[in-house]
Amino acid sequence: MKKILSFVVIACIMLFTYSCNCGSKDKKCEKAGSCCQGNSQKVEIKKIVITAYLDIKADQVEKFLTEVQEVITKSQAEEGNASYNLFADLKEKNKFVFVEEWKGQAAVDTHFATEHFKKFNTLMDEVAASPAKIKIFEVFNEK
Secondary structure (H helix, E strand, O other), X not given: OHHHHHHXXXXXXXXXXXXXXXXXXXXXXXXXXXXXXXXXXXXXXXXEEEEEEEEEOHHHHHHHHHHHHHHHHHHHOOOOEEXXXXXXXXXXXXXXXXXXXXXXXXXXXXXXXXXXXXXXXXXXXXXXXXXXXXXXXXXXXXX
């Protein structure tokens, strides 16, 4: 689980340090968290989407499904959360995927610091058959 948490932290750092070129190699975007298209259009991050693919030990699926309810309910109630859902694989009963939408990087950071997320990480240490495969996407909106 420490590897999973380390990956999430590294991914968040990469999101914070993200910058792009605006028409030249030397000119950086004027505003952190924004990106330019061409020389005149700016695009800002509208939301952050996280997918986490989980492989749960076969004998731990029931425990996982019972205890994961807390992180789902509390995460959905967070101010910066747009959606937070867990989906089950119909063929492989021990495979799941979280699909989360956050209103920005600050919301993600706040989520990662919550007690319910920390408790979920402890649960994953017990029930995960392998490290989660996590993908983080920035969704842009033209201004």
